[in-house]
Amino acid sequence: MRIYPYLRASTNEQDANRARNALLQFVEEAGQTVSTWFVENESGATLKRPELFRLLEVAQNGDVLLVEQVDRISRLNAEDWETLKSIIIGKGIRIVALDLPTSHQFMQNEADGFTQRILSAVNAMLLDMLAAVARKDYEDRRRRQSEGIKKARTEGKYRGRQINRKLHRNIEALLRDRKSYSEIVDILGCSRSTIAAVKKRAGQEGQL
Numbered sequence: 414m415r416i417y418p419y420l421r422a423s424t425n426e427q428d429a430n431r432a433r434n435a436l437l438q439f440v441e442e443a444g445q446t447v448s449t450w451f452v453e454n455e456s457g458a459t460l461k462r463p464e465l466f467r468l469l470e471v472a473q474n475g476d477v478l479l480v481e482q483v484d485r486i487s488r489l490n491a492e493d494w495e496t497l498k499s500i501i502i503g504k505g506i507r508i509v510a511l512d513l514p515t516s517h518q519f520m521q522n523e524a525d526g527f528t529q530r531i532l533s534a535v536n537a538m539l540l541d542m543l544a545a546v547a548r549k550d551y552e553d554r555r556r557r558q559s560e561g562i563k564k565a566r567t568e569g570k571y572r573g574r575q576i577n578r579k580l581h582r583n584i585e586a587l588l589r590d591r592k593s594y595s596e597i598v599d600i601l602g603c604s605r606s607t608i609a610a611v612k613k614r615a616g617q618e619g620q621l
Contacts, residue, residue, distance in 0.1 A: 415448035416440055416520075417468050418479045419486065422454045422602055429602070432481050439511055440479070443520040448476075454604045460493045474505030477519060483510045584611040585620060 418436045422429070433450070440447055449471070453464040465486065468478060478501065480486055486508070487494060501508060507519040580603060587597045594605050 415476045420452045458488045472506045477507045479509045482512045581611050
């Protein structure tokens with residue numbers, strides 16, 4: 414059994430270290446070791462997540478996909494969640510989440526076949542429920558944000574999303590140094606889409 418922690422990249426180094434340390438401590442307390450860390454830059458609300466699918470390609474039957482919270486993988490619409498879940502089940506990968514205690518048993522190998530089947534059934538039911546809750550929370554927050562923007566526009570207060578100019582300058586500098594997208598992501602913790610947008614704008618302005 415191999416353990417593959419899956420993390421969401423964060424621009425806040427303190428938060429990123431906290432999440433990594435929490436997962437590492439959990440693995441060590443279970444008497445296991447981490448095989449490979451996978452850090453994702455894409456949103457949890459989309460299936461277009463290269464690191465997640467790289468993990469799923471590497472993982473084998475009985476291996477563990479470890480997350481801090483269920484919503485790291487389940488903030489999808491119902492159709493996408495079913496697609497992802499079918500891939501995970503088809504490969505026999507176990508999902509373990511720190512905030513889902515019923516999943517913690519999968520960190521051990523001692524349970525007999527019957528117990529494993531019962532645990533799998535209970536865990537699958539809870540995962541479906543938490544996935545629905547995570548998606549609803551995501552949609553509610555998007556709706557409230559949209560309503561707030563509409564209200565601000567009506568009142569003439571909305572300025573749009575503010576550009577992180579310091580981040581953009583750093584991206585431009587690294588692009589001029591011919592750093593790859595992957596290297597820039599590792600250095601700055603930004604998304605590939607942000608790098609692409611900066612590169613396109615800078616190219617149009619003749620800065621690259």
